[in-house]
Amino acid sequence: MEEIFSPMKINYLLAQHSHLETQRLILRPVTLGDAPDIYRYAKSTSNTRFIFPPHESLTDTLERTADYFGKEPLGKFAIALKETNQLIGTIDLRVKENRQAEIGYALNADYWGQGIMPEACHALLDLSFNTLRLVHVYADCLELNVNSARVMEKVGLRLEARIPKARFFEGQWVTSLQYGMTDEEYFTEVNQHLFPK
Numbered sequence: 001m002e003e004i005f006s007p008m009k010i011n012y013l014l015a016q017h018s019h020l021e022t023q024r025l026i027l028r029p030v031t032l033g034d035a036p037d038i039y040r041y042a043k044s045t046s047n048t049r050f051i052f053p054p055h056e057s058l059t060d061t062l063e064r065t066a067d068y069f070g071k072e073p074l075g076k077f078a079i080a081l082k083e084t085n086q087l088i089g090t091i092d093l094r095v096k097e098n099r100q101a102e103i104g105y106a107l108n109a110d111y112w113g114q115g116i117m118p119e120a121c122h123a124l125l126d127l128s129f130n131t132l133r134l135v136h137v138y139a140d141c142l143e144l145n146v147n148s149a150r151v152m153e154k155v156g157l158r159l160e161a162r163i164p165k166a167r168f169f170e171g172q173w174v175t176s177l178q179y180g181m182t183d184e185e186y187f188t189e190v191n192q193h194l195f196p197k
Contacts, residue, residue: 005099005133013132014074014095020123025116027077027123030069030090034078035061037087041108050145051106079107079120091120093128093137101128103139105151112147121155129186138180142169152179156189 020027039061041047048054055061069076069090079089089107096102103124107117128134139157141148157179166176
């Protein structure tokens with residue numbers, strides 16, 4: 001099993017699975033052509049408040065897209081609507097040492113409350129445990145970010161840690177929550193049909 005997790009093998013598998021498909025979505029590499037769609041939500045503090053400073057211009061978005069998604073694209077996906085290929089958000093799987101990975105995401109607020117992000121997260125959990133053979137996947141959010149915490153709970157991640165004063169945010173120290181799932185928990189839930197096929 002250890003041989004499976006060599007960094008070269010993981011990168012090869014991520015490159016092989018750079019396009020994932022769900023019922024409504026295509027997860028694919030982010031391109032500079034997606035910048036207008038990213039800017040559409042990244043300029044709004046209602047979308048970016050807990051994630052990153054809002055983008056100041058389309059040029060700002062183009063530069064950030066090239067720097068973050070273009071420089072090291074493996075494990076980073078556009079969340080695109082299957083019908084139109086329009087980017088409505090992004091999601092990444094940041095593989096760490098010891099067969100761990102962290103999921104991070106952002107979604108255009110126009111699509112909140114439609115089950116889009118849980119659908120995308122399920123695809124990355126499937127990739128993590130069935131293809132990459134990871135043993136633990138986690139995500140974190142500020143305790144104030146109740147929408148993100150709800151997504152984590154919906155996909156079966158469990159609260160693993162509550163970290164006081166984890167980040168200085170909007171003039172105060174705030175608590176961070178880490179949610180996670182092990183491979184055993186994932187396959188137990190799959191066997192109980194709690195995960196979509």
